[in-house]
Amino acid sequence: MSDLPGDLLYTKDHEWLRREEDGSVTIGITDHAQSSLGDLVYVELPEVGQDVDDGGEMAVVESVKAASDVYAPIAGNIAAINEDLADNPEAINSDPYGDGWIVRLTPSDGVDESALMTPDDYQQFIDELDD
Amino acid sequence: MPFIPHTEKDTREMLQTIGADSIADLFDEIPAELMIEHLPHVPEALSEMEVSRLMRQRAKMDGSPMCFIGAGAYEHHIPTAVWDIATRGEFYSAYTPYQAEASQGTLQTIYEYQTMITELTGLDVSNASLYDGASALAEASLMTVRINRRVKTGRILLAPGVNPVYEQVAAAIAGAQGLTFERLPQDAASGNIDFESLPDGREPAAVVVQLPSFVGTLDDVDRLTDWAHAQGALVIGVVNPTSLAILRPPGQWGEEGADIAIGEGQPLGVPMSSGGPYFGFMTCKQKHVRQMPGRIVGRTTDLDGNPGFALTLQAREQHIRRSKATSNICTNQGLMVTAATIYMSLLGHEGLVSVANTSHANTARLADGLTAIDGVERMYGGPFFHEVALKLDRPVAPILKALADRDILGGFDLTPIIAADALLVCATETKTAADIESYVDAFADVMANGT
Numbered sequence: 001m002s003d004l005p006g007d008l009l010y011t012k013d014h015e016w017l018r019r020e021e022d023g024s025v026t027i028g029i030t031d032h033a034q035s036s037l038g039d040l041v042y043v044e045l046p047e048v049g050q051d052v053d054d055g056g057e058m059a060v061v062e063s064v065k066a067a068s069d070v071y072a073p074i075a076g077n078i079a080a081i082n083e084d085l086a087d088n089p090e091a092i093n094s095d096p097y098g099d100g101w102i103v104r105l106t107p108s109d110g111v112d113e114s115a116l117m118t119p120d121d122y123q124q125f126i127d128e129l130d131d
Numbered sequence: 132m133p134f135i136p137h138t139e140k141d142t143r144e145m146l147q148t149i150g151a152d153s154i155a156d157l158f159d160e161i162p163a164e165l166m167i168e169h170l171p172h173v174p175e176a177l178s179e180m181e182v183s184r185l186m187r188q189r190a191k192m193d194g195s196p197m198c199f200i201g202a203g204a205y206e207h208h209i210p211t212a213v214w215d216i217a218t219r220g221e222f223y224s225a226y227t228p229y230q231a232e233a234s235q236g237t238l239q240t241i242y243e244y245q246t247m248i249t250e251l252t253g254l255d256v257s258n259a260s261l262y263d264g265a266s267a268l269a270e271a272s273l274m275t276v277r278i279n280r281r282v283k284t285g286r287i288l289l290a291p292g293v294n295p296v297y298e299q300v301a302a303a304i305a306g307a308q309g310l311t312f313e314r315l316p317q318d319a320a321s322g323n324i325d326f327e328s329l330p331d332g333r334e335p336a337a338v339v340v341q342l343p344s345f346v347g348t349l350d351d352v353d354r355l356t357d358w359a360h361a362q363g364a365l366v367i368g369v370v371n372p373t374s375l376a377i378l379r380p381p382g383q384w385g386e387e388g389a390d391i392a393i394g395e396g397q398p399l400g401v402p403m404s405s406g407g408p409y410f411g412f413m414t415c416k417q418k419h420v421r422q423m424p425g426r427i428v429g430r431t432t433d434l435d436g437n438p439g440f441a442l443t444l445q446a447r448e449q450h451i452r453r454s455k456a457t458s459n460i461c462t463n464q465g466l467m468v469t470a471a472t473i474y475m476s477l478l479g480h481e482g483l484v485s486v487a488n489t490s491h492a493n494t495a496r497l498a499d500g501l502t503a504i505d506g507v508e509r510m511y512g513g514p515f516f517h518e519v520a521l522k523l524d525r526p527v528a529p530i531l532k533a534l535a536d537r538d539i540l541g542g543f544d545l546t547p548i549i550a551a552d553a554l555l556v557c558a559t560e561t562k563t564a565a566d567i568e569s570y571v572d573a574f575a576d577v578m579a580n581g582t
Binding site: 065067069 | 421446451455
């Protein structure tokens with residue numbers, strides 16, 4: 001069973017979103033994603049100020065056995081990146097919803113929650129993947 | 132690790148497994164009109180005996196001229212042990228094995244090669260080699276564009292001394308990916324960069340500096356490196372590995388050092404043979420390693436605590452990263468690298484310094500002899516390593532032809548490249564004082580008598 005905080009939204013690409021009070025959105029990868037990837041060794045981050053399209057490549061997480069793209073779940077502008085990941089990529093393994101956050105986006109067209117999953121939906125989604 | 136071909140039985144079993152009747156079936160989806168049964172310009176197969184005879188005849192046509200041509204490939208003495216060892220069954224493969232970790236000896240050789248090349252270039256990490264020096268420039272240029280993401284221009288500025296062939300190859304490979312290659316201004320007297328008219332604000336992704344330059348001169352690499360970094364560019368150093376025995380390595384250029392060093396590895400134990408196979412080397416600063424193309428061998432410890440070797444940082448590579456790989460190069464010039472590793476091991480630091488110093492002294496002696504002839508002078512002032520450009524008072528081609536008739540390859544004709552009657556000559560440690568004297572005498576004779 002992987003850990004799924006109830007206050008977050010999820011995507012089919014195994015990312016999570018947290019809506020912050022200032023309107024920005026913090027994004028990371030889920031506990032399920034980090035445990036599938038294994039020990040992370042490197043995270044390639046975008047530049048602050050860069051625009052990203054909905055579904056566009058935003059970052060790369062690399063483990064000892066694979067490298068995966070992290071896609072932008074909504075269109076926006078990169079407001080902040082988690083620079084600590086440069087020296088400490090394993091934070092994504094140990095704390096995927098906290099210290100392991102990857103970027104913070106300022107949405108350009110708001111957040112379409114209907115395109116995202118609730119914790120229950122995401123749980124069902126990964127249960128089906130495991131079947 | 133031996134090469135084991137498929138037997139007919141293997142082939143049959145594999146075809147059965149995938150449900151195909153024959154090898155030809157595998158090509159079914161290629162439209163018939165695109166299939167060529169017979170290549171008109173490719174002759175019928177020959178037997179081993181016939182091929183040997185043909186090649187002996189052709190080799191004879193080369194003769195055994197005395198070679199004073201450099202211009203990117205250099206004749207050096209290769210101790211017999213180099214190829215004796217490199218062609219042992221355990222080493223004699225052009226490939227990095229696919230089941231890499233099963234071949235600990237091969238990986239150890241590559242690891243030692245990487246260690247020596249990083250020591251020579253003064254940088255942190257080396258890959259397991261690339262195809263040749265020219266394609267290494269293309270790969271290094273692409274690498275700088277990936278690293279230097281803030282710079283959107285795709286512009287690579289080349290010092291005037293960068294080998295023109297390298298520029299052509301790099302433009303052919305990287306041009307289609309939006310990179311452009313532009314030359315920095317040259318100071319006519321020195322042949323080096325004209326620092327007075329360097330273009331500020333061009334936002335280059337990288338500046339490429341070659342030392343020694345293609346025409347043999349030594350640029351002020353410190354000043355150019357610092358200028359490039361001030362422009363927000365990365366610095367790619369193109370270097371001759373032999374010269375690094377006595378010249379300052381790229382890792383120590385300027386305040387911060389070059390970011391990437393590349394070059395042609397041929398001078399390290401690979402014979403000159405009609406253009407190849409040679410190998411390219413590439414090293415970089417640790418912080419750029421994830422953007423470096425090619426294979427990298429690392430040292431590790433196995434479960435029993437014994438040292439071992441493994442391919443490392445493979446997530447950059449094509450078989451894992453797919454279309455996002457740093458390069459489509461997932462191989463290296465294994466055999467050439469093996470020879471280079473043995474060559475460097477046999478010569479050691481002192482041996483390499485001695486080769487470099489002797490080559491420099493011989494070229495200086497040759498230049499002195501030739502410039503004493505009427506109508507011959509140095510093209511550029513300033514110091515050189517083992518190659519020097521000479522300006523003649525008449526066309527170069529007929530002179531080279533007359534020398535070739537005397538079994539002397541007199542040098543590289545620079546006329547088409549620098550629009551002057553100029554000749555690039557090189558005398559490595561393979562030339563004796565008598566060789567140099569006989570070349571100078573022949574040259575003087577040709578200049579005086581025409582043939």
